[in-house]
Amino acid sequence: MTSELAVRTHGLTKQFDNQIAVKNVDLQIRSGEVFGLIGPNGAGKTTLIRMLAAAEEPTAGEIYVTGERFLRGQNNPDLKRKLGYLPDDFPLYDDLSVWDYLDYFARLYFLKDPERSQRLYEVIELVELENKRDSPIGTLSRGMKQRLSLARSIIHNPALLLLDEPVSGLDPIARVQVRNIIKSLQQQGMTILISSHILSDLAELCDSIGIMELGSLVESSGLQDLYDRSSQQEIIISTLGNAEDLQIELRKHDLVKRCEVLPNSSSGANSGAKNVAIQFIGNSEDSAALLRSLVNAGIPIIDFHRTQESLENIFFNLGYKQTS
Structure with missing residues (x-):
């Protein structure tokens, strides 16, 4: 382009x-x-x-x-x-x-x-x-x-x-x-x-x-x-370590607005992993920086999944009303 x-x-x-x-x-x-x-x-x-x-x-x-x-x-x-x-x-x-x-x-x-x-x-x-x-x-x-x-x-x-x-x-x-x-x-x-x-x-x-x-x-x-800029992103982070250690590290970041330990849904080789969901207000570069900081802090991360809000939800969140 x-x-x-x-x-x-x-x-x-x-x-x-x-x-x-x-x-x-x-x-x-x-x-x-x-x-x-x-x-x-x-x-x-x-x-x-x-x-x-x-x-x-x-x-x-x-x-x-x-x-x-x-x-x-x-x-x-x-x-x-x-x-x-x-x-x-x-x-x-x-x-x-x-x-x-x-x-x-x-x-x-x-x-x-x-x-x-x-x-x-x-x-x-x-x-x-x-x-x-x-x-x-x-x-x-x-x-x-x-x-x-x-x-x-x-x-x-x-x-x-x-x-x-x-x-x-x-x-x-x-x-x-x-x-x-x-x-x-x-x-x-x-x-x-x-x-x-x-x-x-x-x-x-x-x-x-x-x-x-x-x-x-x-x-x-x-x-x-x-x-x-507009979506309320959620990131799911899985660790083999202690979920509390991960939460403590996450709370040091201003862009993390909510932190919640999820019920353990892992199975197989990663059945011992702890899953934490966060609300994140940064962009793609910010989420990459967050992941680097967690790894540098010694948190054993095995999955870091950034979800994306739908365009329809963003449209509504911006205060507009979609009509057909």
Whole structure:
């Protein structure tokens, strides 16, 4: 992943009549990363994505995509060619076959043979619709239709892919298939912004997270940094020594806020181990330093397991309310 910015906005604002839907958003997304956008309904996520997709003109502010500025009041054809956009309600043409549908959009992007046919084969294989190539769209399942919509949005190999609730209403198997496609696209170098209420999916996919509330971007950071700053971590430590000695050593550390000896659940070769759970408010480097200090103090540590709170819990702990 490079440090080059695929997206940069400054003071981005959208007002409808007397209502401000997006307010002074400064957003940065690095090239090659997957950026997750979360927030309650009405927070402004879809409006922000539509502005980035050049489907909605900003009231104020600036948008840059791979360094090119969005110009208000103009068509921005070069910028639009860099974009792929999958809204949550894009219509499909049920009478067309999968191949003809994708071929139609490829022609709209001026792809010419033999490159056009090669690209169609590539995206159909990527979304796993090879055996449905000649089938009418109306005969496809909901999950297949969503994968086809995703194929349509990347047919021109955009630099930036914008996905608004791409797994909404899909069953677990279909969600996994869409997640795998997104991972493959990132591996190919594509930058992806994805909005979703399914935070477990974002936790698996994203490098960075942005949180919107009442039109403002109230949080934007790397996912691991968000975990480190916001989660209430628990560390389980197992020792072959005396649990009291371990507790005494742990209480010397300011970042350890709770210390509890757990009932012995070890078996086999480590059946004599004592397990201690601590609440820890430090980051990854701090937990590594804690482990080193315990070892240096002569505590015989045999396991040191750092758990991680879910993204959903962090979202709630930050004071926001997830809605569906």
